[in-house]
Amino acid sequence: MAIGLEEKTSRTANPAQRKFICIPISVFQVNQNSQVDLYLKIEGNQSPVLYRSAAIPISSRDIEELRRNGHRALCVASSDFSRLDRALNESLHEVLANQEIPPAERFAILQTAAAMEMDIAFHMIKCDRIVTMSQRIAKHITSLLNGEHLVPQQLFAVVQHDYYTYTHVINVAGFATLLADLLGFSDPKLKEQITIGALLHDIGKRFIPSSVLCKENKLTEEEWQLIKSHPQRGFEDLCERIDLTQEQLLMVYEHHERFDGKGYPVGLVGEEIHTWARLLAVVDVFDAVTSARPYRKPMSLSQSLNYLESNSGSHFDPEMVQCWVSAMKLT
Numbered sequence: 001m002a003i004g005l006e007e008k009t010s011r012t013a014n015p016a017q018r019k020f021i022c023i024p025i026s027v028f029q030v031n032q033n034s035q036v037d038l039y040l041k042i043e044g045n046q047s048p049v050l051y052r053s054a055a056i057p058i059s060s061r062d063i064e065e066l067r068r069n070g071h072r073a074l075c076v077a078s079s080d081f082s083r084l085d086r087a088l089n090e091s092l093h094e095v096l097a098n099q100e101i102p103p104a105e106r107f108a109i110l111q112t113a114a115a116m117e118m119d120i121a122f123h124m125i126k127c128d129r130i131v132t133m134s135q136r137i138a139k140h141i142t143s144l145l146n147g148e149h150l151v152p153q154q155l156f157a158v159v160q161h162d163y164y165t166y167t168h169v170i171n172v173a174g175f176a177t178l179l180a181d182l183l184g185f186s187d188p189k190l191k192e193q194i195t196i197g198a199l200l201h202d203i204g205k206r207f208i209p210s211s212v213l214c215k216e217n218k219l220t221e222e223e224w225q226l227i228k229s230h231p232q233r234g235f236e237d238l239c240e241r242i243d244l245t246q247e248q249l250l251m252v253y254e255h256h257e258r259f260d261g262k263g264y265p266v267g268l269v270g271e272e273i274h275t276w277a278r279l280l281a282v283v284d285v286f287d288a289v290t291s292a293r294p295y296r297k298p299m300s301l302s303q304s305l306n307y308l309e310s311n312s313g314s315h316f317d318p319e320m321v322q323c324w325v326s327a328m329k330l331t
């Protein structure tokens with residue numbers, strides 16, 4: 001993949017501008033009386049079809065049957081999303097502490113609950129709320145994932161792959177936390193810092209107009225330069241904060257550097273790029289290529305792993321790729 005394809009495919013889609021939002025099925029396990037119409041994506045149909053009207057609660061048996069039939073998500077109309085999100089946030093603490101729900105599923109619920117708030121925070125002028133929110137979400141993520149010995153595939157199986165910026169950063173943060181663990185990071189404080197850095201990595205995109213971020217046609221050279229400015233803009237947004245470390249700032253600044261020196265903003269080579277940024281680059285692209293876009297299908301898991309392997313040593317640090325790919329292949 002040429003430099004920048006990940007960026008050209010990583011477009012923001014504000015949930016409020018979308019007709020339907022896909023929600024992981026686990027959310028309805030804990031929110032059976034969601035009081036919103038639920039829709040189902042059917043292969044071959046362009047729009048989701050009505051599955052259950054708001055008046056009829058979904059049961060555990062329905063969820064089991066959906067899972068048996070290979071469904072991982074239900075859809076809600078974007079106009080109903082804030083109602084569902086409010087209900088979800090009211091029960092979030094209780095749900096996250098519920099040991100009977102597998103940690104990967106609790107992660108998927110957290111992702112859905114946090115996405116709307118993250119969206120609002122990204123549109124504020126000052127970055128304070130995004131940072132505080134990232135710190136709070138990171139605590140939940142690390143306590144859900146650390147010490148659970150989750151195979152990353154379990155997390156991959158339940159999270160949303162219907163891409164938009166806020167689900168993307170939460171996926172990336174979960175994957176980065178697991179990859180740090182696999183690489184032998186054992187200090188929980190450092191792992192939490194990596195999770196926070198991953199949540200903040202694309203903060204510079206909030207300075208780019210959505211007409212550019214969401215443009216589906218070929219970007220002009222000027223627009224492409226604007227997109228490429230987001231690591232620098234993000235770094236500048238965060239660099240005076242005393243509650244972030246230099247390593248976290250380097251995750252933001254260097255996550256589009258490539259191992260062969262052909263990345264941006266500087267063109268650093270190999271280990272000149274900070275370890276945490278090299279780690280982030282792998283899971284950032286992994287989530288980008290496995291997520292659906294309005295104009296292209298996502299890569300399958302095996303295609304995405306082949307893609308990472310074929311770019312090992314050029315785009316990515318080979319050690320990071322090897323570690324992620326072998327963990328992802330475990331069943």
Ligand SMILES: [Fe+2]
Pocket residue numbers: 201202230255256
């Ligand atoms: Fe980025």
